[in-house]
Amino acid sequence: MSTGTYWPAENASGFYPSGSSERPIGTVLWDYQNCIPLTQIPTRDKPVLLLTPVVVPPAGSNPADDRDPFEILGQTISGRNIPIRHVPYTKAKGITGVHVAFVKRAGAVIFVITHLAGTDNLLQLEFAELVARICESRPFILLVCCNLAGRNISNTHFRTLVHIAGYTNADLLVAATLLLDSDPGLPMPADTQGRLDAEPAWLVQSWAAERDLMETCALWQACLPYQFHLNPSTLGSLLKRDGYALHYVVRESTRGALIGFCAAYATFADSSDVALIGSIAAVVVHPEYRRQGVGSSLYDAAMSKFGRVRGVQKLHLGSTFPRLLCGFTAEMADASQWFARKGWPVNMQGRGDQGGLVADWILHFTDLTGVMIPYSGLGYRQCYESDAQQVLDLEHRPPATTSHGFGWYDQYARTIQSEHIGDIIVGFDNGDTIVATAITYIPGQQSPAATDIPWPGSLNDNVGGVTCICIRVSTNFANDPIYEGADVGLSRDATIANLLYACYRALSGKGMTSMFLDGISFGDQVLMSLGFRKWAEYGPVWREI
Missing domain, CATH: 3.40.630.30 (Gcn5-related N-acetyltransferase (GNAT))
Structure with a gap:
């Protein structure tokens, strides 16, 4: 077998605690989506998609066993009456249109990574970031089966991260236990925990007028052009819409100051009483806290909520009624590109069903x-x-x-x-x-x-x-x-x-x-x-x- 098309096997012996060299370890490092255990995800007719790399079998595998190394993981999950669709991806072709089609039909996605060392092997992480964007509001679980020491895994891109030592059968059974039973896992070695550099996790809260209005107004005025400034009374009347307001805030953990705000609505599209428009009216982050995942945390919370609101069929950057902003202004070019990286067709103005300015x-x-x-x-x-x-x-x-x-x-x-x-x-x-x-x-x-x-x-x-x-x-x-x-x-x-x-x-x-x-x-x-x-x-x- 040529290894040019496959990721090679890695030696994971350094992952085992001293004195327990035969004991597989693993843990749920974080789960901000609350999607573990998998049994709580409503799959109905939408299966869980398991995306795994085509790899050389791990050291010590039976040479006569030509099965996919990850088959045992899929079988164990499906054994809990969870519909599973197992689709491999390759080093050469990466994520193709076929994978995208499977993602669109999935209720949740588990993406497996086996290699993070070396420039060539960072491809898996790049593929994972791409699939996470394609998932939009679907639960996305990153399962890492290799050494995480010194790796900066973003918890804004990957809202649920599970780590196991390798991808032997024993390792993958540990992963299945973590995914199915919400077992927090065995403790990670201290050196691995200490070198796992993740972005800070921001606590996203639902917006509450009594608590948040004055600071929200101050943040709004600090971040938007003077032309769009609103006083607290006016802004409050636009935001306090019981039943279809879906606003969120992030506060700084030390002083408790409000540093991020997302205004979102689910409103009726037309004369139908079931069709709704999901509007991201604004994502506003204090200048000192930008590029630290605050905006992504707010955005993810709103998109996740839209995915759970029955009847939302179309999404809008801007708002219909109540009218905050119709969309991006010329001064918001940086914000438009931020949304473009999240899969929004911001450069399609005047084409398709986008309309013009x-x-x-x-x-x-x-x-x-x-x-x-x-x-x-x-x-x-x-x-x-x-x-x-x-x-x-x-x-x-x-x-x-x-x-x-x-x-x-x-x-x-x-x-x-x-x-x-x-x-x-x-x-x-x-x-x-x-x-x-x-x-x-x-x-x-x-x-x-x-x-x-x-x-x-x-x-x-x-x-x-x-x-x-x-x-x-x-x-x-x-x-x-x-x-x-x-x-x-x-x-x-x-x-x-x-x-x-x-x-x-x-x-x-x-x-x-x-x-x-x-x-x-x-x-x-x-x-x-x-x-x-x-x-x-x-x-x-x-x-x-």
Whole structure:
């Protein structure tokens, strides 16, 4: 057998305590995922994936035994009625698309490493890091079957680490016992324990308003541009959302100061009462504690929670409603690359289902241009209770200024059910069919939009807001008598312009002097022609769970 394609056998005799040279040792060094024993992982129809290297059998093995050295580990685990899928990986090919497919179908992954010495042998650790990223929220267990002395194994990348002396049958039976029975294992030799340099483990706690709000606000203001600063009252109202807020904090162990915060939400995607969007709204870490695993610990906690929330089908970097940030700003380039390393498609803007950049716009009414707005053929008024069914029919009147309307149905439904139903502006045709809608709001009021979008109020009490602009799908314009002979794109722009003018009249009638538009990804020319200017620009990122 040529050893060029295989990792060679190692002598693990130095791992045995003095006086116990025939006694295999092992331990669970840490398990921050709480996934050991394996029997507590709900596998159902998803097996545990066992990824093992193709290696030369350990010294002392029976030459006539041509079985995979790790077969005994898989058999022992499956003997506890845990479905197991054993898939080898090789030194030459590493982790292939086949492995990725198996990971995606697995309920949990056990990745085995047998070699850490030498540049060539560090490949196994690199393969493990790759698989850990592919796992996303799935439990990932790193099983190390070699000397760990002097090795810096990151507990932010590897949230569960099991160590055994080697990969003889006896060693692997020890590993099976650790994985199945939650036995903490036999003590490691002092020299091995002392030289195992792991990154500090950060204690992640669920966010509690009474305990954490003031420090969270201070951290927010210390880390974000001044434009996005919020006072404790406003930030608290956005974060305290019982039922769908999934926030976490990390505190410094010595002084107890709050040094990291993750804001996350699980909110309704559309009119379905089961489809949810999981949003990572922000991961904020104090500058002095960056690059020490704080952000990864917070992120892992949120992603793990999303994996356990029933109905979460899509993930979002940014937030829908309540609206903190739509995505990354230009000042957050380092953060975007941090998420890219965690598997988010941050460089796919404008391709696939990612959509393009998203912007917030503001119009000071003194800047409203005298441009002639083409007649759209529609009438505009406040929403009545009798309009409710038509207004909620967003399937035929989708978002007009952005690619994604996640959370918009819920925003309209909550507004209709409130005393602020008149904040909805509708555009209707000659047959009284509603063709266009938008939601206006006044800072400080308790309307759904006003409590979900903080930025107008952060600018000035006289800045009103407009959100969730919807118009009838473009194919209907060409077939609608009121647009006969008109250019479809022009008619669409005319409808948006007329709708915004109706919103301007509604807001100015309530004493507002400016108008704030959020989450706009197209229609820039229309907005600039009216006198709007861009206030902020974001790069939202989406992915499947």
